[in-house]
Amino acid sequence: MFLRILAAALVVLVLLPDGVRAQATTIHDGPLSERRVSYTMEVSLDPDRRAVSGRQRLTWRNPDSVPVDELQFHLYLNAFKPGSTFQEESGGVHRGFSSQDDDRWGGITVQRMRIASDLPADLAGSLAYPGPEVDITDRIRFIQPDDDNADDETVIAVSLPRAVEPGETIALDIDFESIMPRIIARTGFDEDSDGRPFFFVGQWFPKIGVYEVPGQRYVPADASRGAWNTHQFHSNSEFYADYGTYDVTLRVPESFVVGASGVRVEESSDGSSQVLRYRADDVHDFAWTAYEGYLVFEDQWEHVAIRLLLRPEHADQVARHFDAAKFGLDRFTAWVGEYPYTTLTLVDGLGGSNGMEYPTLITCGTYYRMPGWLRAPEMVTVHEFGHQYFYGLLGSNEFEEAWLDEGMNSYVESRVMDDAYGPGAMMSLPGLPIGDRDMQRLSYTKDDPSRGALFTWSWKYRFGDYGKASYAKPATIMNALEGYLGWERMRTFLRTYYERWRFRHPTTRDLQDVAEDVAGEDLDWFFDQYVYGTAVLDYAIDSIGNTEVADPSGADSVDWYRSRIRVERVYDGTFPVTIRARFADGSTEDVRWDGVSRWEEFTFTKPVRLEEAYIDPDDILWVETDRLNNRRTLAPSDAFAGRERRKFTTRFQQILYVIQALF
Ligand SMILES: [Zn+2]
Numbered sequence: 327m328f329l330r331i332l333a334a335a336l337v338v339l340v341l342l343p344d345g346v347r348a349q350a351t352t353i354h355d356g357p358l359s360e361r362r363v364s365y366t367m368e369v370s371l372d373p374d375r376r377a378v379s380g381r382q383r384l385t386w387r388n389p390d391s392v393p394v395d396e397l398q399f400h401l402y403l404n405a406f407k408p409g410s411t412f413q414e415e416s417g418g419v420h421r422g423f424s425s426q427d428d429d430r431w432g433g434i435t436v437q438r439m440r441i442a443s444d445l446p447a448d449l450a451g452s453l454a455y456p457g458p459e460v461d462i463t464d465r466i467r468f469i470q471p472d473d474d475n476a477d478d479e480t481v482i483a484v485s486l487p488r489a490v491e492p493g494e495t496i497a498l499d500i501d502f503e504s505i506m507p508r509i510i511a512r513t514g515f516d517e518d519s520d521g522r523p524f525f526f527v528g529q530w531f532p533k534i535g536v537y538e539v540p541g542q543r544y545v546p547a548d549a550s551r552g553a554w555n556t557h558q559f560h561s562n563s564e565f566y567a568d569y570g571t572y573d574v575t576l577r578v579p580e581s582f583v584v585g586a587s588g589v590r591v592e593e594s595s596d597g598s599s600q601v602l603r604y605r606a607d608d609v610h611d612f613a614w615t616a617y618e619g620y621l622v623f624e625d626q627w628e629h630v631a632i633r634l635l636l637r638p639e640h641a642d643q644v645a646r647h648f649d650a651a652k653f654g655l656d657r658f659t660a661w662v663g664e665y666p667y668t669t670l671t672l673v674d675g676l677g678g679s680n681g682m683e684y685p686t687l688i689t690c691g692t693y694y695r696m697p698g699w700l701r702a703p704e705m706v707t708v709h710e711f712g713h714q715y716f717y718g719l720l721g722s723n724e725f726e727e728a729w730l731d732e733g734m735n736s737y738v739e740s741r742v743m744d745d746a747y748g749p750g751a752m753m754s755l756p757g758l759p760i761g762d763r764d765m766q767r768l769s770y771t772k773d774d775p776s777r778g779a780l781f782t783w784s785w786k787y788r789f790g791d792y793g794k795a796s797y798a799k800p801a802t803i804m805n806a807l808e809g810y811l812g813w814e815r816m817r818t819f820l821r822t823y824y825e826r827w828r829f830r831h832p833t834t835r836d837l838q839d840v841a842e843d844v845a846g847e848d849l850d851w852f853f854d855q856y857v858y859g860t861a862v863l864d865y866a867i868d869s870i871g872n873t874e875v876a877d878p879s880g881a882d883s884v885d886w887y888r889s890r891i892r893v894e895r896v897y898d899g900t901f902p903v904t905i906r907a908r909f910a911d912g913s914t915e916d917v918r919w920d921g922v923s924r925w926e927e928f929t930f931t932k933p934v935r936l937e938e939a940y941i942d943p944d945d946i947l948w949v950e951t952d953r954l955n956n957r958r959t960l961a962p963s964d965a966f967a968g969r970e971r972r973k974f975t976t977r978f979q980q981i982l983y984v985i986q987a988l989f
Contacts (some may be wrong), residue, residue, distance in 0.1 A: 349589045351607040353629050360606040361827035363570035370577040370599075371616060373523045376432075376515045377532055379503035381444065385449065385495050390539050392553045393489035395497075398469070398537075398554040399482050400567075402529035405559035406432040406507035406514070409477030411470075417560035418510070423678030425508040432507025432514060436532055439463050439484065442497040454496040462498075472558045473786070481535075481557040503768060504530045512682040512689065518619055519636075524583075524688065526679035528613040529565070536568050536723075536831070543723065543833050557725040560785035560794040562677060564717070564724035564731070567610040569829050575603045578616050585635045585671045586614035587687045608666070608829065610684035610721055615673050621646070627655045630665065630694055634672045639694050643703060647672050647690060650704040653746040654711035661817050662715050662738065662826035670714075672707065679704050683713030699754045701747060705762060708746075709739045719828045727834055728792070729780040729857075733800020734837075738820070740766050740801055741808075754945040763805055763948065769798035772953045776860045776897075781834055802948050803856040806901065809946025810852075811845055819844040834858075855899055856949065863899030865941045866955035868892040868925060872935045874927050889936030894925045894950075906943040909934045916943075937961050 352358060369380030388394045405412035408431065418424050441460040445453050445921035462484055469483045470476065476546045488494045506525060507514040513528035535556035541547035541554070555566065575592075577599050588606025606612055620635040634647050651672055659665055671687040674680070674948055680691030688710035712735040716722060722730035743751040743762035752760030778787050778795030780803075789796060808816040809844070823832070823840045838853050855861035874889040891907060900921035907915045911934045919926055930936065941956040950956075 339716040339754060349591070349631075349668055351589050351605050351668060353668060358666060359569035360389070360610070361570045362389055362537075362568045364569065364572075365531070365612070366573045367531060367612075368575045369531075370575075371525065371527075371579070371582075373515075373525070373579060373582075376429075376506045376525075378506065378527055379504055379745055380501075382502060383497060383499040384499045384500060384532070384534060384856060385445070386490075386534055387495040388454075388490040388492055389537060391492050392551045394490050394537065394552075395486050395489035396554070397484045397498075398535040398556045399484070399488065400529075400533045400535060400556060400559070400565075401434045401436070401480055401482055402533070402559050402565075403432050403434040403507070403513070404479040405529075406481065406510055407477075408473075410480065410559070411473055411475045411478040412480070412511070412559050412561055414475065420511040420561065422679065423510065425510065427508050430508040430510070432505045433479075434502060434504045434530070434532070436466060436482070437462070437501040437503060438499075438861075439466060439501075439896075440499045441486075442499045445495065445497050448494050449497070452493055452495045454490045454494040455488070459499070462487065469556075470558060471556060472560070478558050481556050482532075483554075485838060500532050501619050502532055504521070506530070506540070509676065509678040514679070516679075518617075518676060520619075522618050524615075524617040524619070524676045524679075526613070526673070526675050526721050528616045528679075528682065528684060529559075530613075533567055533611070536566055537686055543831055555723065562728075562787065563784040564728065565611065565726055566721075566723040566831075569608055569610050569721065572606040572609065572612045573603070574606075574612055574614075575601060576614060576616075577601050581618050582616040583618065583622060583635060584616045584621040585620070585633065585673055585687065587612045587671075587685045589669050606667075606685060609718065611685055611686035613687055615675060615679075615687075615689075617676075618710060618818070620674075625652075627652045627670075629668055630655060630670050631668060632670045632672065634674075636674045636984045637676075640674055640692050640696075641690055643696065646692075646696075646703055647674070650707035650746075651711055653704075654708045657742040657745060658712060658715055658738065661741070662820045663719075663828070665714060666719075667714075670711070679815075681710065683710045683717050685718050686714070688713070699750070701743070701752055701754075704747065705739070705743055705752060709744050710743070712739050712788065715824065719823065721829065721831045723831060723833075724784070726783050727781065728784045728796040729800045730832065730834060730837065732796040733780060734804065736766060736797045736801035737804035740805070763801075765799045766801040766805070770802045771793060775951050776862045777857050779860050780857045781894045801971075803852075805948035806856075806946070806950075807841070807852060808942075809948065810902065815844055851900070855901075861899035862897040862951055863901050863921075863947070863949050864896040864951045864955070865893045865903060865919075865921060865947075866896055866952070867939050867941060867958040868894045869940045870936060870958050871961060872960075875931065877933070878931065884933045886931065886933050887935050889930045889932065891928045892925060892937070893919060893928070893939075895921050895923070896955075899949075901947060901949065903942050903947060904944070907936055908938040908940070910937050935960075 366383040369378050375736045425622050440456045443459045465485050466482050470478050509516045516524045535554050536557050539552040540547045540549040586604045588604045591605050593602035623634040623644050625632045657688045667686045669686050673689045676687045680689045682689045690707045716731040716735045724731050740762040751761045752765050753760040778791035842849050869892045872889045875886050875888045877886045905917050915930050938959040
């Protein structure tokens with residue numbers, strides 16, 4: 327024991343000369359993003375009051391070509407006050423987690439906001455407010471850009487006494503106090519079974535909105551000025567913020583184990599409190615957690631230091647978490663692009679804090695004695711890691727186009743899981759391997775698959791459609807697009823999308839442009855039906871048959887047949903498809919069908935009978951809702967096998983429904 331303490335002390339001496347660890351936040355020297363914002367925060371955690379309070383120095387550079395005289399901020403924690411739009415929409419229940427405790431409420435108060443006059447030297451050239459600092463606290467007003475709920479306090483607007491000129495930077499000093507709610511929507515406090523306090527601190531500080539300039543996202547390029555894109559906190563919506571730098575100093579009681587976004591660059595202690603300083607660059611958020619109970623494990627993947635904060639009851643699942651994280655790093659790097667950050671923190675939090683992404687920090691989630699054949703913790707780890715790309719590095723607007731994050735991420739997650747763990751990637755029960763793509767497809771098809779277009783603002787879905795339309799459906803249609811383009815071109819699409827749009831907030835239209843560039847063809851037929859529309863695809867074999875005909879050569883030495891396959895389009899969706907005909911001598915012939923007409927008949931004249939027809943024989947049309955009607959055979963033995971197969975498939979789907987309900 328003593329030796330271990332000594333060794334640990336030596337490590338600290340080596341790694342922390344003067345209490346500073348020399349680790350860069352990314353593997354690049356210069357900025358990776360535009361860095362319109364910077365946050366320097368010094369805050370303290372008071373566990374008894376569940377309060378995080380302190381000061382923020384925020385800088386914001388006006389990216390527009392005209393002066394901007396109003397700033398808008400998110401105060402997300404106010405979603406957890408009575409009467410908020412989040413409470414109205416959710417009834418206080420978020421993804422199955424809720425609390426009725428009296429102490430469940432949280433909120434954030436901006437105590438004072440001042441325009442600073444002491445910008446650092448490197449920003450001095452664009453100092454917007456030279457001279458004495460100006461108190462603008464009484465200029466703060468709550469606004470509700472999405473609804474008329476006057477009780478919603480999740481967005482504020484602040485009019486400025488003088489506009490920020492184009493290219494100028496304004497610095498604000500903001501004193502604030504955040505009261506953490508009992509965990510809801512992946513943030514807050516809780517107690518473990520021993521009564522020890524647990525904190526997951528997300529969406530916790532005043533965060534400036536994204537000011538979109540002309541030509542950015544959906545602001546017309548010829549607009550006279552840009553606009554703030556701020557939305558209230560909704561039950562079904564995540565986040566949108568600008569890239570910048572974070573320098574965050576946390577004062578936390580000594581007994582807590584702390585994990586945070588970015589790199590820990592300084593640490594000190596006065597015996598009762600520890601002071602931890604973190605830096606994160608080219609990110610758009612910062613989250614942290616504090617809990618006495620965490621076990622800490624460390625691992626390395628190439629340039630990434632992986633740190634796992636695990637609850638003690640899950641100590642036997644260390645390798646499962648690290649393996650999944652490394653599979654994620656490996657496949658996402660190869661298929662999408664570089665992970666430029668030097669750290670990744672995996673957090674096994676309490677209850678409703680799990681299954682969430684923040685820059686370089688993700689919450690995973692598992693259960694005591696999670697069986698090895700059920701790869702839920704692996705899937706969540708891969709999924710939340712994947713968000714480092716679609717949420718983190720690309721920075722989609724999750725309020726308006728959630729599918730660009732959740733859906734694209736669920737697609738790649740399903741590919742990573744199936745590639746890393748094989749056919750039973752989600753469940754590997756003997757004789758019943760279930761892959762991640764199977765699960766995604768099932769959640770898309772199991773209820774009315776026509777409900778919910780992907781391109782819908784997240785709080786405008788009919789209740790319950792958000793999950794399907796933002797996760798399972800986009801994953802499934804992307805798997806179908808992969809079937810259409812082929813895996814090589816699909817990877818080129820993912821890589822090009824990442825390279826062209828990282829740190830730049832792409833839209834659905836931008837994604838389609840990349841897909842069309844890579845495909846070398848117009849893909850309106852795909853996007854109009856499955857992204858903007860609610861088309862449902864199902865093809866069926868209506869009938870097959872043979873008629874004896876005369877030998878076309880006139881020789882009449884063998885019997886000739888005119889064979890037909892009649893196929894039907896069942897719903898409104900179309901998708902180019904292959905139909906395979908198999909003849910009695912074992913030979914096959916493929917025909918292509920665009921699926922546009924309601925039904926179509928394909929005929930063959932051959933000296934051999936048609937025995938079987940199969941729509942989509944390579945099983946690449948993942949988006950098709952019913953695959954049991956894709957095959958028809960005239961051979962009795964095969965027909966029997968087909969019936970058995972169908973019975974098995976039906977049972978299999980029923981089992982899947984049950985399992986699906988668990989997630
Ligand atoms: Zn997600």
